Amino acid sequence: MGVLEVSEVSVRFGGVTALDSLSFAVEAGQICGLIGPNGAGKTTMFNVISRIYNPTGGSITFDGNDVLRTRASTISRIGIFRTFQNLALWPGMTVLDNVMVGAHTKSHGNAVSSSFRVGSRGEEKRVAVRAYELLEELELTDVAFRPAAGLPFGTLKRIEIARALAGQPRMLMLDEPASGLTHSEVDVLAALIKRIRTDYGLTILLVEHHMAMVMGISDHVVVLDFGRRIAEGTPAQISRDPRVIEAYLGES
Amino acid sequence: MRPTRWKKSVVLGVGAAFVIASCGSSTKAGSTATTVAAGTATTAGAGAATTAAAASAATTAGTSAATAAGTTTGGTTAGSAGGATEGLVNGVYKGIGDFNIDPKKCPADWNDKQGITDKEIDLFVSLPKSGPLAGFGLLADGASSYFKYINDNGGIGGRNIVLDAKDDAYKPDQTKTNVDEALGAKKYAAFMTVLGTANNLAVWDTTNDECMPHLLNGTGAAQWGDVKGHPWTTGMQLDYFTEASLWAKWLAKEHPEAKTVAELTFNNDFGKSYSAGFKYSIKGTGLSVVHQELHEGTAPNLTNQFTTLAATKADVVLLETTGAFCTQAMSEIEKNTTWKPIVIMSGTCGSVAQFFKPLVDQGLTGANTYIIQNFKDVNDPANASDPFIQLYQKTLTAQGLDPKQTTYATGWIYAWFMTEILKDAAGYQGGLTRGNIMLAARSIQETNPLLIAGLTSKMDGMKDAYLTEGGRMAKYTVTDPKALGRFVPSGDLINLEGQLGTYDTVKAAAAGG
Amino acid sequence: MALVTLKQGTPAHRAYVVGAWALAAIVLIYVIFAYRWGFAPGSIDKAFRLTQINDVICYAVAILGLNLVIGFSGQLSLGHSAFVGLGAYTTIILVADHHWSYLATVPVSAALCFVIGLVVGLPALRIRGLYLAVVTLSVAYVFPTLVVKYDSLTGGPNGKKPARDTGKMNPPSWMPFSNAGRLASPLWVYCILVVIATALFLLVRNFMKSRPGRALLAVRDNQTSAAVSGINLPLYKALTFGASAAIGGIAGSMLMINRPFASDVQFGLPLAIFLVVGLVAGGAGTISGAIPGALIYVFVPYFMSAWTTDQRGMPPGIKQVTKPLFDWLQGRQGAGSIAGVFFGVGLLIFVFVLPGGFIDGIRRLRSKVVQVIPNPSWLRELHGSANPPSTSHSPSSGGDVTQAAPVVATVRSRVAKPVSVKKAINLRGKTT
Numbered sequence A: 001m002g003v004l005e006v007s008e009v010s011v012r013f014g015g016v017t018a019l020d021s022l023s024f025a026v027e028a029g030q031i032c033g034l035i036g037p038n039g040a041g042k043t044t045m046f047n048v049i050s051r052i053y054n055p056t057g058g059s060i061t062f063d064g065n066d067v068l069r070t071r072a073s074t075i076s077r078i079g080i081f082r083t084f085q086n087l088a089l090w091p092g093m094t095v096l097d098n099v100m101v102g103a104h105t106k107s108h109g110n111a112v113s114s115s116f117r118v119g120s121r122g123e124e125k126r127v128a129v130r131a132y133e134l135l136e137e138l139e140l141t142d143v144a145f146r147p148a149a150g151l152p153f154g155t156l157k158r159i160e161i162a163r164a165l166a167g168q169p170r171m172l173m174l175d176e177p178a179s180g181l182t183h184s185e186v187d188v189l190a191a192l193i194k195r196i197r198t199d200y201g202l203t204i205l206l207v208e209h210h211m212a213m214v215m216g217i218s219d220h221v222v223v224l225d226f227g228r229r230i231a232e233g234t235p236a237q238i239s240r241d242p243r244v245i246e247a248y249l250g251e252s
Numbered sequence B: 001m002r003p004t005r006w007k008k009s010v011v012l013g014v015g016a017a018f019v020i021a022s023c024g025s026s027t028k029a030g031s032t033a034t035t036v037a038a039g040t041a042t043t044a045g046a047g048a049a050t051t052a053a054a055a056s057a058a059t060t061a062g063t064s065a066a067t068a069a070g071t072t073t074g075g076t077t078a079g080s081a082g083g084a085t086e087g088l089v090n091g092v093y094k095g096i097g098d099f100n101i102d103p104k105k106c107p108a109d110w111n112d113k114q115g116i117t118d119k120e121i122d123l124f125v126s127l128p129k130s131g132p133l134a135g136f137g138l139l140a141d142g143a144s145s146y147f148k149y150i151n152d153n154g155g156i157g158g159r160n161i162v163l164d165a166k167d168d169a170y171k172p173d174q175t176k177t178n179v180d181e182a183l184g185a186k187k188y189a190a191f192m193t194v195l196g197t198a199n200n201l202a203v204w205d206t207t208n209d210e211c212m213p214h215l216l217n218g219t220g221a222a223q224w225g226d227v228k229g230h231p232w233t234t235g236m237q238l239d240y241f242t243e244a245s246l247w248a249k250w251l252a253k254e255h256p257e258a259k260t261v262a263e264l265t266f267n268n269d270f271g272k273s274y275s276a277g278f279k280y281s282i283k284g285t286g287l288s289v290v291h292q293e294l295h296e297g298t299a300p301n302l303t304n305q306f307t308t309l310a311a312t313k314a315d316v317v318l319l320e321t322t323g324a325f326c327t328q329a330m331s332e333i334e335k336n337t338t339w340k341p342i343v344i345m346s347g348t349c350g351s352v353a354q355f356f357k358p359l360v361d362q363g364l365t366g367a368n369t370y371i372i373q374n375f376k377d378v379n380d381p382a383n384a385s386d387p388f389i390q391l392y393q394k395t396l397t398a399q400g401l402d403p404k405q406t407t408y409a410t411g412w413i414y415a416w417f418m419t420e421i422l423k424d425a426a427g428y429q430g431g432l433t434r435g436n437i438m439l440a441a442r443s444i445q446e447t448n449p450l451l452i453a454g455l456t457s458k459m460d461g462m463k464d465a466y467l468t469e470g471g472r473m474a475k476y477t478v479t480d481p482k483a484l485g486r487f488v489p490s491g492d493l494i495n496l497e498g499q500l501g502t503y504d505t506v507k508a509a510a511a512g513g
Numbered sequence C: 001m002a003l004v005t006l007k008q009g010t011p012a013h014r015a016y017v018v019g020a021w022a023l024a025a026i027v028l029i030y031v032i033f034a035y036r037w038g039f040a041p042g043s044i045d046k047a048f049r050l051t052q053i054n055d056v057i058c059y060a061v062a063i064l065g066l067n068l069v070i071g072f073s074g075q076l077s078l079g080h081s082a083f084v085g086l087g088a089y090t091t092i093i094l095v096a097d098h099h100w101s102y103l104a105t106v107p108v109s110a111a112l113c114f115v116i117g118l119v120v121g122l123p124a125l126r127i128r129g130l131y132l133a134v135v136t137l138s139v140a141y142v143f144p145t146l147v148v149k150y151d152s153l154t155g156g157p158n159g160k161k162p163a164r165d166t167g168k169m170n171p172p173s174w175m176p177f178s179n180a181g182r183l184a185s186p187l188w189v190y191c192i193l194v195v196i197a198t199a200l201f202l203l204v205r206n207f208m209k210s211r212p213g214r215a216l217l218a219v220r221d222n223q224t225s226a227a228v229s230g231i232n233l234p235l236y237k238a239l240t241f242g243a244s245a246a247i248g249g250i251a252g253s254m255l256m257i258n259r260p261f262a263s264d265v266q267f268g269l270p271l272a273i274f275l276v277v278g279l280v281a282g283g284a285g286t287i288s289g290a291i292p293g294a295l296i297y298v299f300v301p302y303f304m305s306a307w308t309t310d311q312r313g314m315p316p317g318i319k320q321v322t323k324p325l326f327d328w329l330q331g332r333q334g335a336g337s338i339a340g341v342f343f344g345v346g347l348l349i350f351v352f353v354l355p356g357g358f359i360d361g362i363r364r365l366r367s368k369v370v371q372v373i374p375n376p377s378w379l380r381e382l383h384g385s386a387n388p389p390s391t392s393h394s395p396s397s398g399g400d401v402t403q404a405a406p407v408v409a410t411v412r413s414r415v416a417k418p419v420s421v422k423k424a425i426n427l428r429g430k431t432t
């Protein structure tokens, strides 16, 4: 039994079948790579888990919680956080504030307590300190007080990771974290992902086109093509799988 | 990525809307504006369209034959010569009709000579110069035109009359702001012709507390006869209550066969004022109101009201409403083939172009609708030989203004009264002071030369607080159903001068039924 | 770069902050004593001008409320005039008909508007952008017609005001200006309004600087990631509408305290539009922008109108240029509308020059003079307590003392940043 169980999930957009009865499981503490050619349905899978899209069928459980009966705004409360392929930061806010919002579910200041500053200051400070520490960890302190708008792509990707970590996730879903990075940067990122997995005891669902990285750090890999699972196994198994090779060759 | 783009588009949109709105409103106003009875517009309240229509259409200009007019210098009060009895006597201003002013009741810093020097008399008016009713703004230009004529001919004992006009866009809160500022400036002798019922109501407590003469209000509400509660405020127009009284008198005399009356009443002060006036005046006649239909300013049409009204088969129907409702009402009546009552309509809907033209477009005419008129139409060829109208035409042309614009003529009516008040006040004990201006305003005896011949304009202190209380019924007569018709006098002049007394009469009538 | 660089928390910075607040306080207090001290720029010792200044305070609060919805939560709401009107009528009806004291009506206005605001905000949960703008605009449109419809309560088109002689608020005798004659009442109103407005500005500032405020900005900037971060979008949107309406209602009550007269046309579409104009011109999404916004709303049309009426106060050079225009306008219908045209054109120019509003312009100007390096107190403590600093992780992480953390210097500036010493994870990405 995996901590995340996806079973027979289907998603249609008009005539396009983005996910076709997809099933897979992720074990707790694993890094699970989710790969596939462009348009295979990887991001769609993320969006279904984070309740942005509604599947036409199937079921998803996370640690015994029925994910499909949870709303997008409460999915973080069962411990699932994510980053976005095309970035979804809040450009008008500072980097630090972006990360602090990541801790929204882990703090309680409400409109009244915050406006009148009754009992909210200690918590504010705690959240700020924690967010700053995450920025230190991701080497982002030099932009901490700058607005997110206008920062380079790679920096923004890391800010997204920091934001997701601020929510103290149990499972982290990373959508193409390595896109736009140089080779050496990718190596650093790979190390980081492994490290946070261990440090924070995370389960990680990783979507990535950078094969070396996926194969290097994943414990388990699920391969999608046209919304279907075409292969599953350890990185070693996957890299030998003819269907996978065909899917990738067929694409390119 | 910065969220400024949406802000920018919002502002651009708003900014552009502003320019367009400003231009738009001025053009709209430009096409209208003929008025005496500005006050009615306030009461419409059914959105800008109705209000604008009401206001622009409001006219009481008559179409009657020429009369020998009084001259601008005419007019004599009991004691405008040196030995006047009115004026400041023993520290109290004593006027006619028991109207007195004790300056000790005024604020400590009240100045009797404020706004009055040897060279100048400063007056103030707040009225719309922008917005949908901007057309009324010409009233101030008309008044200034008459004052210029007076100033060019010696002024008031060598003093020039200067009228400062400020725009309030017909918004009562803006009127209040303007009036507060004008009061604070401490440079005006008096306010005149503030337009709109709500606008005047918004400020009259303050003007009275400040002992500021607040004269010749540009609205026909009956409140301006409240000489007890608001001694410093006077009106000028034929008020709605009296107008409805004139309807009753005219019916009793000209149509003794008519017995039953149905009312269509705008559900507000304006409509109810007519209704109260009519009911007050039919006591002792054979007339009786058999049904009253109220309508709101938000009513989309009057079809239901007229289904009910028609069922009464009343001999007479009164249209106590204004704006586009007048046109709708006339249309409903004309389309009814079985019910043919005598139709009497508010004088605020007298503009042929505004209210009868849409009927022609529907294949209707509005023929045989009656309204009350009390002022001469300066554009009527029949009045061409009227000496005062000739003076008006000549003076405006010389000043580069268009005399066909009847709002200027309305301005002349008000300015004429104001000039007479100032002249009279100058002759009182103590000379031209604000106290005497107030006394003079409450004791006007001169007949305005633009009133239809035979009518009078008098005030008598505490006894008669209404200036014009007469009129003549006119019938909208159509010869070619495809063209516009004209109002033709019907019946004798009816002059109720002095009969209404004060606002107390109106209040009692409203309370009594 | 800036002439002066101040680091947050240093004595110099503290002096700068205290100085700025002191200056604001002096300006506010000066208004009260201007009539005594003789120096009264802009004739602030005149009752009428004071009433206008009081108007500015009221409209600043109204814009502050509107900013919550438009500026901070990014929802284009154009119905704010209705809430200001509702607050105003609540106050004036309670005062005129039920003999309440003005101040007692303020919480009632706030509560009533909060509830109505929630209800009006409901469509905002489903629709956005222009559709929401249209829905809220219709609220602005409907409000005056409701006032007219329920005229027995509201006074209808004739407006509503308290009984004569009971309209004014007079200062208690211990106030230093209680015997200032005609100025006593407007000055007292000024004091009351300043207190209410200051409280509201501080509350909104606190709110925006904390968890719910950040959540609001997140909802504005990206709803999807806000939701995924656990922010309850419907709750925030609805509450924002409610709070915005409540502040608008308080602004309405304040307007009535200043000038106890309410009429339908006062709270119609023009006010709705002007509030948005004030908001954008002052600076959408900034708290202090409400003040220049209100100043623009109250004074620009006022002076425009004065200029176009008699060209009073028009600078001599411009006067010569514009004279033919005004001569031509003289005696024409709707001549007063030229003020509106000028205002609109002026606004367009303003937006092109300062797209971020007045406050943004001030900030850009200020950044040329003073640059403040952020270093909040918790950060100073963080570094002060562990120097050399260490990265202490949350308890669940089990700690990670093996890593060197970037030093304080990283906060200072990007240029000054030393090359990272972090060995285990060097993840500079493209920042260098």
Ligand SMILES: Nc1ncnc2c1ncn2[C@@H]1O[C@H](COP(=O)(O)OP(=O)(O)OP(=O)(O)O)[C@@H](O)[C@H]1O
Binding pocket: A013, A016, A017, A018, A036, A037, A038, A039, A040, A041, A042, A043, A044, A045, A085
């Ligand atoms: N909101 C949507 N509306 C319509 N079609 C969609 C939507 N989202 C995704 N799709 C379609 O669903 C399919 C899967 O898309 P998805 O983004 O999940 O692919 P992906 O595997 O993430 O690809 P990539 O590697 O390019 O990011 C594609 O054909 C895409 O066009």
Ligand SMILES: [Mg+2]
Binding pocket: A042, A043, A044, A085
């Ligand atoms: Mg994708």
